[in-house]
Amino acid sequence: MLTSKILLYDVIIVGAGINGCTSAYTLTQAGLNVALVDQDGIASGGSGAAGAFISPKISKAGELKEIMSEAHTEALEFYTTRFPQFTLTKPLLHIANSPQEADKLEHFKLETSLKHSELDDALKSLLNEEASNESTIYFDEGAVVDAQGVCRAMVDGIDFYLLKAQQLLYEDGLWQVGELRTKHLVLSIGAYPKLLPIDYVGLxxxxxxxxxxxxxxxxxxxxxxxxxxxxxxxxxxxxxxxxxxxxxxxxxxxxxxxxxxxxxxxxxxxxxxxxxxxxxxxxxxxxxxxSNDYLPMLGNLVNADATLEKFPHLRHGQAVDSSEYIYYPNLTMMNGSGGYGFVLAPYLAKRLKESIVDEIKIDPILSPSRFFPRWAKRQS
Ligand SMILES: Cc1cc2nc3c(=O)[nH]c(=O)nc-3n(C[C@H](O)[C@H](O)[C@H](O)COP(=O)(O)OP(=O)(O)OC[C@H]3O[C@@H](n4cnc5c(N)ncnc54)[C@H](O)[C@@H]3O)c2cc1C
Incomplete structure (x- = not known):
């Protein structure tokens, strides 16, 4: 633990994976005083294991495609300009692994603005027969980052506490994690046990x-x-x-x-x-x-008990606007990135910063509360 006398922070982030580290970096760059907490160390969870390819998601039109495409562009720019020493850029060959994927890939090829070209003979000769007969797309630019190296570099100089958050207390307008206090709490704990009664969150x-x-x-x-x-x-x-x-x-x-x-x-x-x-x-x-719907999660968390008490008919399918739900104050969850955590982290961290610093509302499509009404209906 890097000891610090200041126990009051602008933001405490629990979870030092790629989401927590990118958020700590981005919020510190914006001038906030940030504490990062992890039970096992930096990049000790899923992030430390990642191949950390910064690759586009091959998907058909829709919200997921739009978010992933924007995130991919932002991530390439982020890692190559801020952390070039941990980023290897090379062309990227995506080969379809099933007829369904070949279909998606052919659609993607027609619509994408990402530069791609024909395979050259030297590369073709490297592939075996199965691969060379499949649909392919050969992007001019791809990247892979050193997962653990980039996480450590991002949080260099930021107060880090080796600490397992167990109980999250909220008192006098401040969240308390161990001896630390803050107005804004960010939970980026990946697939680890949830720290609050939020069974509705589909992860x-x-x-x-x-x-x-x-x-x-x-x-x-x-x-x-x-x-x-x-x-x-x-x-x-x-x-x-x-x-x-x-x-x-x-x-x-x-x-x-x-x-x-x-x-x-x-x-x-x-x-x-x-x-x-x-x-x-x-x-x-x-x-x-x-996440159950493949979209990442960034947003406030609904206090399920308090909301069900206020709107008991949610249990019978009553439609309530999500702005009427009761939320845990100043608490943001960042999670659900699946196999694209390194692609999504700069995109999510930028929107987290905009929400905390610039008070710009996070797109409700990312909100973890999207899972709440369906869960509430099952509680009758
Ligand atoms: C093998 C593998 C390969 C992957 N390859 C890629 C890839 O090529 N490209 C890509 O973009 N993504 C890839 N991913 C996905 C990516 O790694 C994840 O989406 C990303 O790691 C999620 O990051 P996170 O910060 O949300 O969670 P994590 O990295 O899991 O971090 C959560 C952290 O929270 C800490 N924590 C949990 N509970 C507590 C608590 N109570 N108190 C304190 N600390 C706590 C844990 O110790 C952990 O360090 C891969 C994942 C794996 C496993």
């Missing part, structure tokens, strides 16, 4: 495993197919990831089978290209926290 943890390897095969660009494969770094390392396991939870007490995860990753990578002389260097594992 689930999706376990992921990635590996770093050495291989004599040189990878010239970012590859996304059945798994993602990074370009060969200056140090000669290639990252492969990640698995998506909705059944395993580290909170179950069950042991995770690392060997099986490695085998799965290498099998999936072999569907894209042949990797020669592989030596596994490191394993990284963690939980991504995905």
């Amino acid at each position: 689930r943890g999706i376990w992921g495993h990635r590996i770093d390897i050495e291989t004599s095969t040189h990878i010239p660009c970012i590859l996304h197919h059945h798994v993602s494969i990074s370009p060969t770094t200056k140090a000669g390392v290639v990252a492969i990831g990640a698995t998506h396991d909705v059944h395993y939870s580290p909170f179950s007490g069950e042991l995770y089978d690392v060997e099986q995860g490695r085998t799965l990753l290498l099998e999936k990578a072999s569907k894209t290209l042949k990797l020669n002389n592989i030596n596994i260097l490191n394993d990284y594992m963690g939980l991504r926290s995905g």
